[in-house]
Amino acid sequence: xxxxxxxxxxxxILLSSPALLGGASAADKPTDPQIAHIAxxxxxxxxxxxxxxxxxxxxxxxxAFAEDMLRDHEAVNKxxxxxxxxxxxxxxxxxxSRTLSKQASDKLAELDKLDGAAFDRAYVANEVAYHKAVNxxxxxxxxxxxxxxELKSLLQTGLKIFQGxxxxxxxxxxxxx
Amino acid sequence: MPGRVCSTAMxxxxxxxxxxxxxxxxxxxxxxxxxxxxDASAKVGDTVEWINKDVFAHTATAGxxxxxxxxxxxxxxxxxxxxxxxxxxxxxxxxxxxxxxxxVP
Ligand SMILES: [Cu+2]
Numbered sequence: 712x713x714x715x716x717x718x719x720x721x722x723x724i725l726l727s728s729p730a731l732l733g734g735a736s737a738a739d740k741p742t743d744p745q746i747a748h749i750a751x752x753x754x755x756x757x758x759x760x761x762x763x764x765x766x767x768x769x770x771x772x773x774x775a776f777a778e779d780m781l782r783d784h785e786a787v788n789k790x791x792x793x794x795x796x797x798x799x800x801x802x803x804x805x806x807x808s809r810t811l812s813k814q815a816s817d818k819l820a821e822l823d824k825l826d827g828a829a830f831d832r833a834y835v836a837n838e839v840a841y842h843k844a845v846n847x848x849x850x851x852x853x854x855x856x857x858x859x860x861e862l863k864s865l866l867q868t869g870l871k872i873f874q875g876x877x878x879x880x881x882x883x884x885x886x887x888x
Numbered sequence: 889m890p891g892r893v894c895s896t897a898m899x900x901x902x903x904x905x906x907x908x909x910x911x912x913x914x915x916x917x918x919x920x921x922x923x924x925x926x927d928a929s930a931k932v933g934d935t936v937e938w939i940n941k942d943v944f945a946h947t948a949t950a951g952x953x954x955x956x957x958x959x960x961x962x963x964x965x966x967x968x969x970x971x972x973x974x975x976x977x978x979x980x981x982x983x984x985x986x987x988x989x990x991x992v993p
Contacts, residue, residue: 779945779981786943786961871921872944875982882983 740856741805747795748802749811749853750866753845754784754791756815763819764834773831776883780838780876787869794865835884842877846870913937916987918946918959923987930969930991939964947980
């Protein structure tokens with residue numbers, strides 16, 4: 712399936728390119744300001760996807776799922792903003808954030824062409840793949856690289872939330888079949 | 889957790905009902921997407937107080953359909969358990985949050 716393939720590609724980019732995370736520098740570990748930016752961007756992407764789904768989705772479970780995503784990711788990002796303010800860290804844009812944003816806007820455009828049940832299925836399939844990719848990045852790169860304990864702990868909560876969303880999305884996807 | 893304390897008020901309220909007058913309250917907390925205690929037990933007629941300490945909304949949804957409690961962020965709610973048995977429950981929003989409640993007669 713096309714959606715699955717492009718999502719797998721996104722995951723591959725996210726997971727297998729330490730160079731992306733370090734930008735032009737030789738370091739393959741993202742810094743805390745970069746990690747904060749990536750995590751925040753990942754939340755914004757899912758918020759935008761949810762807003763599109765609220766306008767376009769037909770199925771009531773899909774609509775409810777989009778509402779849950781909006782609520783949770785806004786709550787996580789609000790905590791992230793409070794934390795960077797407290798730690799006096801300025802989130803720093805980087806290649807991973809830019810790649811994620813570019814892929815997300817392509818996906819929004821692709822989904823925008825779909826309607827009704829086709830949109831519902833494609834949105835939910837992408838939510839499964841997207842959460843899976845972000846979970847992989849959190850586990851293998853972002854959490855181990857975070858040096859500030861509070862940032863690490865927020866990312867760990869974020870991981871549990873994202874894992875929950877992935878399972879929730881899988882349930883909704885199964886219902887749509 | 890406090891034991892089974894019967895307040896006079898409760899005894900008066902419950903005296904006319906089938907609910908045992910000495911019903912206790914069992915607290916179950918959701919924090920950082922974890923449910924504790926993960927294995928809780930209560931007696932039929934007890935009240936379960938669900939405490940959501942997260943900034944996220946959760947639910948306590950029984951697989952059996954016995955209860956489906958909505959718990960908005962930082963809110964708590966109560967359910968009176970009416971049936972003996974072990975109930976597996978989860979959060980509808982985050983199905984990775986799972987726990988068990990054992991209800992004894
Ligand atoms: Cu939950």
